[in-house]
Amino acid sequence: MSTDASIRAADTRAEARALSAAAATAGHAPSIHNTQPWRWRVTSNELNLYLDHSRGLEITDPDSRLAVLSCGAALHHALVSLATAGWHTLVARMPNPAHPDHLAQVRIDHRIPVTPAAVRHLQTIALRHTDRRPVVSDPVAADKLHSIVTAVESAGAHLHLLQPDQVYDLATAVDHAQRTESGEAAWQAEVTYWTGGTRPLGSGVPDAAIPDRAPQTTVPGRDFGHHGDLPISEAHENAATFAILYAPEDGRLDWLRAGETLSAAWLTATELGVSVLPLSAAIEVAVTREHLRRLLADLGHPQLVLRFTTADPAGTAAPHTPRIPAEQVIERA
Secondary structure, X not given: OOHHHHHHHHHHHHHHHHHHHHHHHHOOOOOHHHOXXXXXXXXXXXXXXXXXXXXXXXXXXXXXXXXXXXXXXXXXXXXXXXXXXXXXXXXXXXOOOOOOOEEEEEEEEEEOOOOHHHHHHHHHXXXXXXXXXXXXXXXXXXXXXXXXXXXXXXXXXXXXEOOHHHHHHXXXXXXXXXXXXXXXXXXXXXXXXXXXXXXXXXXOOOHHHOEOOOOOOOOXXXXXXXXXXXXOOOOOOXXXXXXXXXXXXXXXXXXXXXXXXXXXXXXXXXXXXXXXXXXXXXXXXXXXXXXXXXXXXXXXXEEEEEEEEEOOOOOOOOOOOOOOOHHHOEEEO
């Protein structure tokens, strides 16, 4: 084999390893009820992302908007992995209109320098987690919020930080949404499945990640239908900042990009010592989703509500949720 052929063969093997590693890294992404509704197909030079309806929420998320958003977060994780491996990528989002569940196609293009920011993001992926405990601490500093907003805008979406009077409107919307959902037997059965003992191995929300009592918060957290094992204090959360992540339109592409933006914002926040809690209940119910749009003054379409707090000053982290084994979500061609 000639020297040039040997180099090309080595590059091909390196690309294949980088793509496989990226798909595995994507498995750490946040998702609605930790359903991890993605499926990857890896070839020697291409990574394809698909929505997996077998891990969808037919009642909570009938149009798959939150599942696609979750897949967007996984896509961003994969791109961080590839950037840290020193690869520039070409990404086609929604590459085949005839197959709307084919969400993205990623091709390796050429070598690029590895930046410190990419390395930090990759390291942060392993640290990022959802902490549902209320935190009593100082408000998040304005410069940190600005950095998070910048990360959102750089990824192609927008973040509206709510004023104090708007937070009460948000609380009303979230409470209404959760009352609406909890009144449906089918919804109760679905949430019980994903927080109970029958969910697929490595998925769902374990009791260790669910507060052991209803937290004292202005905006109610997710109602899982039962109390878990996560200990929380009895103090009232007093310094949270709430925001609405929104996009200019409201189609599958916008949901996907919102997920990429969520990942970028969450990694940036974690690096700044800011805890992020996504609140999706008001997005899941059409009437409250429209209420959030009015809070945005019709600037765009709400995709997710986020709560920002200063990370636990005691440094005690809530447990990480489990992950589905990589071989169950990654197909290698």
